[in-house]
Amino acid sequence: MSKSSAIKGNNIDSNHLNILIIDDNEQITKMLTTFLELKNHKCTVANEGKQGLALIQENKHDVVLLDLAMPEFNGYAIIKALESKDMLKNNKIIVFTASTITQDELNQLVNRGVTSYILKPIDIDLLLSKIIETATS
Amino acid sequence: MTIDALEERMTELDSPINELSRLLVKYDLTPNQAKVYLYLSKIGIKTASDVSKSLRIPRTETYHLLSTLQQKGIIFSVFGKPTKFNAVGIDESLVILVNNEKNRINELETGKESIIKLWKSIPKYAGNKEKAEDNKFQTLQGRNSILVKLEQMIKESSENILVLGTDSDFKKFHHTDFSNLLKKTKSELKILTDYSNKGIHVFEDIPSKKIKKLDDKNREEFCFIIKDDNEVIFFMTNSELKDMRAMWTDSKTFVTTLRSLFSLIWKKAHYIDESNVESLLGSEITYEHRLREIEQEKIILNYLQKNFKLLEHNPGAKK
Numbered sequence: 352m353s354k355s356s357a358i359k360g361n362n363i364d365s366n367h368l369n370i371l372i373i374d375d376n377e378q379i380t381k382m383l384t385t386f387l388e389l390k391n392h393k394c395t396v397a398n399e400g401k402q403g404l405a406l407i408q409e410n411k412h413d414v415v416l417l418d419l420a421m422p423e424f425n426g427y428a429i430i431k432a433l434e435s436k437d438m439l440k441n442n443k444i445i446v447f448t449a450s451t452i453t454q455d456e457l458n459q460l461v462n463r464g465v466t467s468y469i470l471k472p473i474d475i476d477l478l479l480s481k482i483i484e485t486a487t488s
Numbered sequence: 489m490t491i492d493a494l495e496e497r498m499t500e501l502d503s504p505i506n507e508l509s510r511l512l513v514k515y516d517l518t519p520n521q522a523k524v525y526l527y528l529s530k531i532g533i534k535t536a537s538d539v540s541k542s543l544r545i546p547r548t549e550t551y552h553l554l555s556t557l558q559q560k561g562i563i564f565s566v567f568g569k570p571t572k573f574n575a576v577g578i579d580e581s582l583v584i585l586v587n588n589e590k591n592r593i594n595e596l597e598t599g600k601e602s603i604i605k606l607w608k609s610i611p612k613y614a615g616n617k618e619k620a621e622d623n624k625f626q627t628l629q630g631r632n633s634i635l636v637k638l639e640q641m642i643k644e645s646s647e648n649i650l651v652l653g654t655d656s657d658f659k660k661f662h663h664t665d666f667s668n669l670l671k672k673t674k675s676e677l678k679i680l681t682d683y684s685n686k687g688i689h690v691f692e693d694i695p696s697k698k699i700k701k702l703d704d705k706n707r708e709e710f711c712f713i714i715k716d717d718n719e720v721i722f723f724m725t726n727s728e729l730k731d732m733r734a735m736w737t738d739s740k741t742f743v744t745t746l747r748s749l750f751s752l753i754w755k756k757a758h759y760i761d762e763s764n765v766e767s768l769l770g771s772e773i774t775y776e777h778r779l780r781e782i783e784q785e786k787i788i789l790n791y792l793q794k795n796f797k798l799l800e801h802n803p804g805a806k807k
Binding site: 376383385449450451454456470 | 701703756757758780785786788
């Protein structure tokens with residue numbers, strides 16, 4: 352467990368979150384990391400789906416930002432893999448996507464065990480508050 | 489059992505007899521023809537007078553009914569005075585009635601060419617030269633009329649067929665040529681429906697890559713089929729089989745409007761097969777998708793630029 356996440360017992364310190372970002376868009380992951388680190392959070396980045404899945408399985412993160420549209424091993428594949436290992440509900444996963452996705456499909460993802468979703472583009476402050484809200488929920 | 493007792497028993501069995509009469513009407517019998525046939529087939533050999541009295545049908549009409557049923561081949565007369573009648577068995581009668589209908593259809597088919605030939609032999613009058621422009625409208629009522637039009641559209645299509653509607657909208661055409669023709673069509677087929685992989689569906693034999701999911705908000709409002717971007721059939725009431733009403737048109741404005749609506753919904757919809765969606769998400773990043781990503785990059789970048797400017801001007805500020 353990362354020191355910077357400063358977990359107090361079962362409580363999560365919302366000022367020092369341990370965040371995993373899985374997104375193939377390197378511009379976004381780099382800038383988002385800079386932004387979140389400015390806010391004193393710790394970020395781990397995976398620009399490929401399989402690497403992201405491995406990181407979820409290996410380490411505990413306060414929250415995972417998961418992009419859906421990625422080449423080869425996409426966000427759906429990660430969700431499916433976690434589901435098959437009964438690990439989906441143990442992780443706080445926020446689907447973070449620019450894909451055209453219907454409300455029906457978003458609801459389906461939440462029913463399957465995804466914690467919440469954020470549709471790109473989103474205001475940076477709203478993004479942060481959503482991350483904190485999900486991590487501490 | 490005496491004949492009188494049997495007749496009484498038949499009166500008691502009014503409900504199944506009425507149901508049978510109703511079913512026989514589908515085989516081109518009038519309700520009274522069906523009644524007479526059923527009466528004879530259950531009671532056995534009878535005179536015209538007996539039939540008339542038992543069924544309370546006027547004598548003249550009874551003679552006419554018996555004569556028609558004989559012509560159809562499902563009852564026969566027994567020589568004697570007075571003439572008596574009896575019915576052919578129900579199995580054989582049904583075969584005869586079906587064959588009669590088949591023959592009638594064949595006659596209609598063969599007669600088609602003679603009618604066209606005759607029609608062509610009549611010279612056109614000057615006043616009839618006005619050509620019908622692409623703005624024809626046709627209101628169709630009842631499942632059969634709609635089905636015939638749908639089948640004609642699919643058969644004649646050479647470019648594309650766009651179908652929008654729920655599975656329940658098209659359920660009335662299940663096990664008809666409609667779904668078979670859609671399956672076999674060489675035109676580009678796109679279907680927007682609420683199909684899911686559970687249960688039996690009208691479109692179940694159609695490859696899933698041709699079907700996209702119709703979301704909740706579009707489910708109840710529209711149901712239409714567009715052929716080759718030049719004809720559309722639009723369902724107005726789609727509840728009961730008899731009350732089903734649809735409008736067919738080749739109006740360019742109408743077709744173009746519905747075509748645009750279809751394209752818009754199709755673009756935003758996902759394929760019914762989730763694995764298909766998943767693979768598309770990996771490989772087919774749309775222009776809209778990329779725009780949203782760029783917009784997100786811009787938002788974060790703007791924030792960072794502002795903060796770094798603040799840091800430059802105020803180096804002591806906490807990172």
